[in-house]
Amino acid sequence: MWILSFVFQMPVTVGPYGQSQPSCFDRIKMGFMMGFAVGMAAGALFGTFSCLRIGMRGRELMGGVGKTMMQSGGTFGTFMAIGDHGTAIRHSITTL
Secondary structure, three states, X not given: OHHHHHHOOOOOXXXXXXXXXXXXXXXXXXXXXXXXXXXXHHHXXXXXXXXXXXOOOHHHXXXXXXXXXXXXXXXXXHHHHHHHHHHHHHHHHHOO
């Protein structure tokens, strides 16, 4: 678990006048993680409903819900990362 906390650390700001902004990669990474979390939550809701609706129970239900959560998280995380990437590029162009 310490590896994830080392990899996903956000940069520390310097101060009120010399604040450093997160890098482009940090913004993309943060957008992906936020989107992945939201997608996982949505996948849990929709996956549970759809799996129960078609009659899954037990281990099959857990597998179906987990698969839906991962798919939703990956998809939404990717789109959030792309959106944050566009924002990061736009911000870096306007500050030049």
